[in-house]
Amino acid sequence: MTETTFAQRWAGESQRLPYWEAGAGETIVAILDGQRLPTRAHTLLAERRRVIVFAMTADAGSPQGAARQVGAAVAALGIERFDLISEGAGAAAAVWLALAPKADIGSVVLAAPDSVLGGPPDEAFREIKRPVLVLCGTNDKSDAGDLWRALLPGCHFMFVYDAGPAIGASASLARRRGGTRGNSVHSRGVPRAGARSSRMRKSTALAGERASGS
Amino acid sequence: MVMAGALSQLVHRARIAVLGPTLPILNPVRVAEEFAMLDTMSGGRLVAGMMRGTPNEYVTYNINPAESRDRFAEALHLIRRAWTETRPFGWLGRYYQYRTISIWPRPVQQPHPPLYMSGSSPEAGEFAARNHIGIGFAFTTVPLAKSAVQHYRACARDAGWEPAAEDVIYRAMFHVADTDEAAFADMSTLPPRISLVDQNKAIAAGVRQSGYYGADAVAQRQRTSRRELADRIELGQIIVGGPDTVLAQVRCIRDELGAGVLDLVVGAQLGERTLHSIELFGAKVLPRMREL
Numbered sequence: 242m243t244e245t246t247f248a249q250r251w252a253g254e255s256q257r258l259p260y261w262e263a264g265a266g267e268t269i270v271a272i273l274d275g276q277r278l279p280t281r282a283h284t285l286l287a288e289r290r291r292v293i294v295f296a297m298t299a300d301a302g303s304p305q306g307a308a309r310q311v312g313a314a315v316a317a318l319g320i321e322r323f324d325l326i327s328e329g330a331g332a333a334a335a336v337w338l339a340l341a342p343k344a345d346i347g348s349v350v351l352a353a354p355d356s357v358l359g360g361p362p363d364e365a366f367r368e369i370k371r372p373v374l375v376l377c378g379t380n381d382k383s384d385a386g387d388l389w390r391a392l393l394p395g396c397h398f399m400f401v402y403d404a405g406p407a408i409g410a411s412a413s414l415a416r417r418r419g420g421t422r423g424n425s426v427h428s429r430g431v432p433r434a435g436a437r438s439s440r441m442r443k444s445t446a447l448a449g450e451r452a453s454g455s
Numbered sequence: 456m457v458m459a460g461a462l463s464q465l466v467h468r469a470r471i472a473v474l475g476p477t478l479p480i481l482n483p484v485r486v487a488e489e490f491a492m493l494d495t496m497s498g499g500r501l502v503a504g505m506m507r508g509t510p511n512e513y514v515t516y517n518i519n520p521a522e523s524r525d526r527f528a529e530a531l532h533l534i535r536r537a538w539t540e541t542r543p544f545g546w547l548g549r550y551y552q553y554r555t556i557s558i559w560p561r562p563v564q565q566p567h568p569p570l571y572m573s574g575s576s577p578e579a580g581e582f583a584a585r586n587h588i589g590i591g592f593a594f595t596t597v598p599l600a601k602s603a604v605q606h607y608r609a610c611a612r613d614a615g616w617e618p619a620a621e622d623v624i625y626r627a628m629f630h631v632a633d634t635d636e637a638a639f640a641d642m643s644t645l646p647p648r649i650s651l652v653d654q655n656k657a658i659a660a661g662v663r664q665s666g667y668y669g670a671d672a673v674a675q676r677q678r679t680s681r682r683e684l685a686d687r688i689e690l691g692q693i694i695v696g697g698p699d700t701v702l703a704q705v706r707c708i709r710d711e712l713g714a715g716v717l718d719l720v721v722g723a724q725l726g727e728r729t730l731h732s733i734e735l736f737g738a739k740v741l742p743r744m745r746e747l
Contacts, residue, residue, distance in 0.1 A: 376547070379532060390542055397555075399545030400536065402529055 245287040247279040247294065252314035260314065261294040263287040268323040270315055272297060272307070272338070274330030274355070293318070297331055304333035304358065312338050326350040329407070332389070333358045339371050348372040351396075353408040356385035366392045373397065378404030456489050463497035471497050474571065474591060474624070474718065475504030478534075479526035480516040483551060486530070487537035488558040490568065499563035504571040504591060504624075505531055507579070510662035511654070521665035524578060526550050531572070531586070538567040571624060574607050575599070578669045584610030584618075591624035591718065597691030599674055600625060601711050620715025625708055628722030629694040631701050631735040638696050641728055642684055693722055698739035705740070706747055717744075 247261040261279045264287030271283060271294040279294045286292050295314065301307035311334065315323065322345040327335035332354030339349045349371050373396040377386035383406060390398050401408050459473045473493065476486050486505075494501040507527045513520040529548050536544065536556075543557035562568055574580045574590025580603055583590045590607050592600040604623055611618050632638035663672065687693045691711070694704045708714060719736075723729055 379536070397545060398542065399547055399554075402532065402546065402548030402551075 243288060245284050247283065247287070247292075252317060253310060257300075258298065258310060258314050259296065262292065264289070264291045266290045268293060268320050269326055270311065270320075270323045271295065271326040271328070272311055272331035272335050273328050277328070293320075293323075297334060301334075304330075305337045307331075307334035308337035308341065312341055312344060321345055322347065324348050324350075326352060327354065328352045330355045330357065336366055336369060336373075336393070339369055339373075340365055346371055348374070350374045350376065351389060352376045353378060353381065353404075353406055354385050354389050356383045356388050367394060369393060369395070374399060376401050376408055378406060378408055380405040382406075456493065459493050459501075460496060463493060463500070470500045470502050472502035472571075472718075473504060474502075474626075475506045477506050477508035477512055478530040479523050480508060480512060480518050481530075483530035483533045484537060484553060484556055484558065487534040490534075491538060491558055491560055491562040494562040494564055494568050495560045499568075501562070501564070501568040502571065503568045505534075506573055510658065510667055513662070513667075514655075514658050519665070520662045520667040522550065523667055524582075524669070527572075528582060531570075531588075535567060535570075538562050575603055576669045577603070577606055577671050580604075580607035581610045583607060584614050587611075587614070587616060589618070589622035589624065591626060591716075592712075592714075593626035593718070595692070597625075597708060597711050600691075600714075602674075604712050604714075620713055623712060623714040624716040624718050625691075625712055625714040626718035626720060627692065627694050627708070629701065629719045629732070629736065630722040630725075630729075631696070631698060631732045631740060632728070633697060633735070635696045635700050638700075638732075639684070641723055641725055641732075642693075642695050644725070645723055647681065694719070695722065698735060701736070701740050702743055705744055709747055 243265050245263050247263040249259060249261050252258045252260055261283075263279070263284070266289060268291045269286055271279075271292060273294060273296045275296065277296055279292070283292050283294055293315070295311050297307045298310075301310045324347045325335050325339060327350070332351040335349055335351060338344060339346050349369075351373065353376060373393050375386070375389050375393065375396045375398045377389075377398070378401050380403060385406070386398065386400075390396065456473065456476075459471050462471050471493070473490070478486065490501060490503050505527070507523050510520055513523065518526070529550050533546055533548065533551055533556075536546070537558050538561065540556075543555050545555055546553045569589065571589040571591050572579065572583050573593065574583050575592055575595055580590060582588075584607055590604075592603065595603075607623075608618055630638055630642055632641055662668075682690070682692070684693070684695070688695050688704070691704065691708055694701050694708075696704065705717060708717065721729060721733070723732070725732075
């Protein structure tokens, strides 16, 4: 049986870059922002895929720096081909990583991407050749959805109904990011909506899985 | 929809209100597209009413009535997106999932046609107020509707806006004759009105247990209670009488509810007398309604 419990490990120069890994099979690399941890969505993905989760660290500097850091760590793990998922501020780093000429990336999912890019938008984003799925919550009042659709005109854009700006986040993080009732898939864990919440989490995870070509 | 499409080619100035599709049992993308087509065919005169439906419809279409409010809310949000998004999008919801939505045509009215929904229950009033949607009342009584309008207006104020008179629709059956006595006599010849909702007791009980009626179930079920003609008139459920009496009843509804739109349904299928009722209303009531 596949191990879906995430274990923390260390990568990069001096083994200072933390990452979490679970599952087996074709690889999905996830880039999260800040100090976020793997969520239930990643656990669901790990039932069928090998999932490696990186949290963007402050010392990475720019999104380009974060992309280089994650790219090097993935290469050091001996992974040649993978699909890519980002959440929040990880979006820009994910796109930069997907633009790297050496990266063999199947497809890219940007879940609830931030409207703050961490640098000026780059025309190179338009040149991305991989299929990109952008997921935005219907309760996300930011302009992130419009921004990313403009930056990636060839992307597939999908609304996640009744989700806020933290689609895959934990309830506490969703609240910290300004979420209210129903603002996050994970924040709807109240008894009345609990079953649906679970179904939704699975849908979100599977959307990522479909987009990643499995 | 078909009738509205035909009307759009015959009536050239009046707005055409479709009140309306039962959203939770329909494909919302299809509803968005058909309404957009109607708005285009009418040159931007469509008024779009969205209904939650009645329990018997849920049984017929095999949809769980306990899901009706959530299905309605999601479908309505989806339709608004379909009307207003300028680029194709997918939808990942609880009840609706679409890989790509890109309706054709887009509505003429921007950002979209005026929206109404049934507002009889507290939950519906709160949803309508929160989403800046007009409300309508049908098959209810003026006292029940008055309470619901007050709740809707209070919720709208909390949401930062003030509904106008035209944001409230009241639907009632009507029958006008030359005198009150003639009108009452006409209506007295009709068999008692049968509520489809309560016809099958087992279904009615099941729907009630499912939570379909929401927190205010007792009041909601009173709306369709069987009543004598005099009581129905007294409660504003039906407008019956000579022209002066009918005008007074209309004034009462306006004053009690602040409703800016009256949606009239022919109250009796009595051949020539029904046609005469419509003519009387047009000739002797409608012109004076403008002075109210």
